[in-house]
Amino acid sequence: MTERWTRIRTWRLFLLTCFVASGVHSLAPVRAENGTHLPASESERKQRTLRDQADQLVAAQRWEDALSLYLQLAANERFPELRERIQLCLRHVLQLRRLHDPAIHAQFVNLPLARALDVYAEAITRLQQNYLDRERSLPGRLVRLGLESISAALEDAQFRQRYCPIASESELRIFQAKLRDGWQNRAVQSGRDARSLLSEIVFQAKRDLHFAPPGALILEALSGACEGLDEYTSFQSPETLVAEAARPLSEFASYGITLQIDGDQLRVADIRSGSMAATQGLLHKGDRILRINRNRIERPSAMRIAEWVRATFTSTVELEVQPVEAEDRMVVRVPNDLPTVVGARIIRDAVGYLHLNGFRESSISEVDAALNQLRAAGMKSLILDLRGNPGGQFLIAVQVAERFLPDGIIVSTQGQLEELNRTYTAQSGPNAWIHPMIVLIDSETASSAEVLAAALKENQRATLIGTVTYGKGLLQAMIPLMTGAKRDDMGQPTPQNGALRVSIGRLLTPMGTPIQSQGVSPNVVEPHRDRQLELAIEQASRLASMR
Structure with a gap:
């Protein structure tokens, strides 16, 4: 089961990449099983x-299998309905995990x-007020998305067995028809209207389906509104918020590995290409982590792992590893605070x-130090490698862009909130x-890294080589739900009922192009990683010879 949900998370991250890649070639040739390219007609x-x-x-309604095939299609072509179909499947797959x-x-x-x-x-009120697109977050639409989620949940045998086991098939169909033909057509103008309507639905479900507890229906209505x-954008329950707060693996992510709890074991789920972990080659996908800083892994939890990682006072985290394809155990020491340059x-x-593999507070001083070092060594042209950079702190990326731009627009942000409608410009002048x-x-260059790449390209400051970037151009915020909040020892309210992770703004390139879903296109398309660097060196050498 864990492996299945790991694939689901991977699909969620990969979703936009497929559309970005398909923008480079309208129809890439499909490979036959022996690796050769198929003729166009056969393709x-x-x-x-x-x-x-x-x-x-x-x-x-085999959503997971359908999603897998649609993603294969997206890697090679684009047709108008493809994105909608992938999003539909993704919503159902995420719902299955919840159910x-x-x-x-x-x-x-x-x-x-x-x-x-x-x-x-x-x-509903907070989504309407904060989501980046007001038309898409009107209360009536949010309610309809939620009711669709309830109807889909009632198709699931495990959900029915858990919450309405004695409801007959005909009773379920009648109730779903009411959702579709009656309640979905009600006028809803506010969060209060949405509450009133859902209260009626919950009462009817209890009477007609013997549904209990009602919170399960309300959860589906809330989750469906977000995921649509x-x-x-998603609802974070109190349990998932605890898990988020306890995520310990930012150090490991910088190293280039993703760890996954698999039952009572902890395993390496992924190794990012181009990372330190990939370069060293010590760890492999599927390797089992037996100890962290000499703490034996038994019934691992995110919170316990966080404690073990953060308790170290040395410059490394010690992992005892059982390789997936070897009998002998080994010890791998992962750096605790990796540089971003x-x-x-x-x-x-x-x-x-x-x-540059990320953006955090130290990145500015790291970039400055590296540039000074290179200038002292006689640098006349520069190759800035953003491959595999997942992003990081947005404002740090803006400041890095200012290092290379004397003037001009770096990025613009748009959203419902007035403070999000802003244009960031470079004012470095002769100091750039x-x-x-x-x-x-x-395709792994994402988020803040795309901001930097687009700013350098569209200000004619750099030539971009490689493939189209990931296409994550959203600003997000965690909005706590304060209903029923209690006060802590300092008198501050603390949310008890979870939070909303909401996309509150979109990022636009200097020319006003949305980064979301489109990514940043290179000036020179080159899919092969080694050849990308070769081309960069060739062009940079020509530029250096002209100075």
Whole structure:
């Protein structure tokens, strides 16, 4: 089961990448099983077959299998309905996780009815006020998304067995018809209206279906409203908020590994290409972590792992590892505080190179130090490698852009809130670095890294080489739901009922192009990683020779 949900999380992250990649070539050739390219006509037939199979799986409500096929299609072509179909499948797959793992939302499901309804009303109001697109977050639309989620949940056998086991098939169908043809058509203008309507639905479900507890229906209405907006907006229950707060693995993410709790074991779930972990080659996907800082892994939890990682007073975290394909155990020491600038050097004939793998507080001083080092070594042109950079602190990325831009727009933000409608401009003037630049990007260049890449490209400050970037151009905020909040020892209210992770703004390039879903296109498209660097060195060498 854990492996299945790991794939779901991967799909959620990969969703936009597929559309970004498909923008480079309208129809990339499909490979045969032996690795050779298929002729165009055969490729098109294969794509049509995949599409038909995926559509049939949707009709059969096999959402996970359908999503897998649609993602295969998205890697090679784009047709108008594809994005909508992928989002539909993704919503259902995420819902299945919620339905089949009720423990992650048990606290909310068991709230008293009045309080759960109040939380729902507050959530609808806050989504309407804060979501980046007001038209998409009108209360009536949010309610309809939630009722669709309730209807889909009633199709799930485990959900029915848990909450309305004695309801007959005909009773369920009649109730779903009321959802579709009656309640969904009600006029809803506010969170209060939404609460009133959902209260009526909950009462009817109890009477007609013997449904209990009502919090399960309210959870579906709330989660459906969030997940129908975009891939990133979601409801965070109290349980998931605890898990979020306890996530210990930012150090490991910088190193380039993702760890996954698998039952009573802890395993390496992924290794990011181009990372220190990938370069060292000590860890592999599937390796089992036996101890962290000599603490034996038994019934691992995110909170316990966080304590072990953060308790170290040394510069490394010690992992005892059982390799997936070896009998002998080994010890791997992971750096505790990795720099974001790595590999700064003169790579060839006055061509400087540095790899920026994230944005945090230290990145500014790291970039400045690397640039000064390269200039002292005789740098005349620079290769800035943003491949695999997942982003980080937005304002730090803006400040890095200012290092290279004397003037001009860096990025604009748009949202409902007045303070989000802002244009960030460079004002470095003669203090900006003036060396000619080549920037390397790929499909894992995301978020704040895309802001930097777009700013350098559209201000004609750098040539971009590689593939289209990830396409995550949203600003998000965690908005606590304060209904029923208690006060802590300092008298401050503390939310008890979870929070909303909301997309509150979108990022626009200097020319006004949204980054979300589109990404940043390179000036020179080159899909092969080694060849990307070769091209960058060739172009940077020519630029250096002209100075």
